[in-house]
Structure formats: C-alpha cells, structure tokens
Amino acid sequence: MTSSRSLPELGHIIQSRANTIADWHRAENEPQPSLSAGFSMQTHEYTKHIEECRAELLEALDEMRALVLGPTSFLFFTSVISPVWTAVFNVLYRFKVAEHVPTESGISYVELSERCGLIESDLRRILRAAMSMRVFEENPAGVVRHTAISTALATPLCHDAIGFSTEEYAPAVTKFPEALQRFPGSVKAGESALALTNGSSGDTDIFSVVSHHPDRYQRFTNAMSWVTTVPETSAHHFVNNVPWAHMQNSTTRGCPQVIVDIGGSRGDLCAALLRRYPDIKRAVVEDLPEVTRADTEALISSELAGRIEYQEYDFFTEQVVKDADVYIFRTVLHDWPDDYAIRILKNQIPAMKKGARILINDICMDVSQTVSSLTIQAQCAHDLMVKMGLNAKERTREEWSELLSRADERFSIESIVSPPYSVHSIIEIVWRDSLVSTTT
Structure with a gap:
C-alpha cells in the first residue's frame, strides 16, 4: 500500500486495460463508456477477465492520481475542500x-x-x-x-441516496469525535454520532427515530436499493455466487425451495434470486410494517406472482417463517453491535430446521490488506459509517466466527466466498440441530 509503481508502469497498465475494455465493448456491440447524457445507466455485468481489467485500471488510476498530485495537493483535494x-x-x-x-x-x-x-x-x-x-x-x-x-x-433512488448521505450522515460527521470522547469504546446504538445528532442522550438509536418519519424511512430504503446497483456493492455478486449457484444437482447444497430475506426492504434481492433460480418455489421478504405495507400495495410482476410475498417482521423478535431452507441477511448485521446482532441471530433459532442455512452478505474485513486499495477504501468507509450510525462494525473472519459462537455453538460456518471486485462476502452458515452432529 505504501510503495508505489512508477509513472511509466502505471501509464502502461492504464493504456492496456483501457484498450481491453474498449475492445470488449466493440466486440459485444455495446456503446463505449461515455459521460454524455444519452449513455445508458444500466450497469454492465462484465466477464471475469473484463472485471479484472476494470479493477486493475481503477487501481492504477487511483495510484496515478495520488502520485501525480503529491502529498500536499492530495490532502488538499481529498480532505480540505x-x-x-x-x-x-x-x-x-x-x-x-x-x-x-x-x-x-x-x-x-x-x-x-x-x-x-x-x-x-x-x-x-x-x-x-x-x-x-x-x-x-x-x-x-x-x-x-x-x-x-x-x-x-435525477432518478428517484439515486436522488434519495444523495439525500440520505448529505441530510442524515453529513451532520453526524462533526459529532463523531464527540461520540468517541463521551462514549469511548461504546457498543450501544443510542450512543453513536448519528444518534447524538438526532437528539439522543444515549438511549435511542437512529432506526427508532427514522421509523417514526415515513419520508425519512422511505429515503433510507430507496438509498439502500440504489446501493445494490453500484458495481462494487451490487446484489448480482450475491446472486451469482450463492452456494447453489454452481451446484444445483448437489444433494447437500442444492437449490433451496423456500428462502427468507430478512430486512429485505422492497424485495429486489428476492426478485433477482427468483429470476435466476426457477427452482426456488417461495421467497418471503421480511421488513418492518412501514416498509412491507408499501410493497404489498405495489403491483408484483406477473412473472413472480405466486412465488414472492411480503411479511411484516421485526428481527428483534422471534422469526415467524418456520422451516425455510435459507435465511438471508444482506447488509443487515453490520449495522448492529455484537450484542444486538447476537439477539437477531438467536431469534432465528426457533424457526430453523436441521441443515437450514443462514447466508450473511456483509463485509469480511481483510486485515492483511491484500485486496485493492479501492476495495479497502470502500470497506473502511463502510466500517466507519456503521460506527457513526449505530456503533457497529464491519467484522473480520475471526470476529464473525466469534459472533456466531456467542449466539449459539450450533451455528457452523460452512464457507466464506469473497467474489472478486465485490466489497461484500457471502458467509454460509449451517444450523446443526445438536453439537454432537458437528463432531461425527
């Protein structure tokens, strides 16, 4: 991270990778990337090779910018203004x-x-x-x-994402040092910078505040939906890399019939999974009443009719959908400090059958920093955002393992997949109905 490549080295990488991506667009009869207003906003799902080129190009451009600017100019453009x-x-x-x-x-x-x-x-x-x-x-x-x-x-989701960032988080930035000083080492959501910004004296978390303001809550859900369209945080990384993606004939990790997306908001993830995997018979989108009420009133597309449903659910209460094959937490548990996350996980246990799985789609921090600097920047930014928001954190593999063990030793990590060029990992957890089954 601290050593840099030379300007000619970086220039060669930039030219080579840019040419490769341009050649791909030409071969696929796709328009070349452009900043003109008529350029399609649809995010491309590149091939693995082109994804690699894109990541290497962005990494080289980021390093080139820092190198050419030099220390003082870099700090000026990055921080001061x-x-x-x-x-x-x-x-x-x-x-x-x-x-x-x-x-x-x-x-x-x-x-x-x-x-x-x-x-x-x-x-x-x-x-x-x-x-x-x-x-x-x-x-x-x-x-x-x-x-x-x-x-x-100008699109509604992006508009609300900008609003959520500038209206909710920006005011909390200057409260962050105060929160660190007043509540050192705190793991209470009500003692976070964002909570203090909203008048909390240490007893009220931001979700509780926003849930009483429909406009703010709608802005939040729209912002989260927009984030799934950003290439590095796109839901397609999850959809394309679930455990059954390449093992549909497997008897142990085959395609599930019933899935539950906990905190699934508008149901975008379930809809994508249903379209990709027709063998899934039923998908349940769970969220708070103020979220699901709006979505149940929305028209469900005819192609998904009979396969998707919306269920009011607060994950601080016992899970209401019993015996599903897979329970999904996508960018949910990172929002909550360990004690809260443990409560959420414990609340799933009464509903889980032997062999049921939990899929956590969250960041798995790489403390060795072997991933690209842009990925590290995104992961560190997420880590401090959830710290400012609810005194939560992004977790390392060891911290995920410890969290699950504290929730119940019958939770067993089966696999952790970190798709290339994705900020998030997929943590597959199997529910063992007894501790004995884990040793036989």
Missing part, C-alpha cells in the same frame, strides 16, 4: 435541481432558477462547482444540460 462537495450535492438534492433539468433538451439559468427556487447567481455558482465534477454541462453558454452523471442523479 471535501466539505464543499458535500454542500454542493446537498443543494442539488434539497432543490431537486437534476429533476428540473429536461432530459432531452437544455434549460436556461433563469428558468431553472425559477423552477428550483434558487436565485440565479447562487444557482450558477453551485452548478459551476458541480460541472467541475462532470455533473451537468453548460452547452451552449447560458444553457444547462444533463451529463450521464446528472441524469443518474
């Missing part, structure tokens, strides 16, 4: 600027300021900063148009 970008994106969110820019044409600053409710001079300055990051463009002079990035920002 970073509050400005948070402010810019918060204004874009609060005034719905991207939504007010037509998708097929441009709009004058005068008209856009009227639509947004911002005075023109302030709007120009905000957009000038945004354009420096390739968010929007001015073409011709005086006319604001979308780029591919601002087009993405």
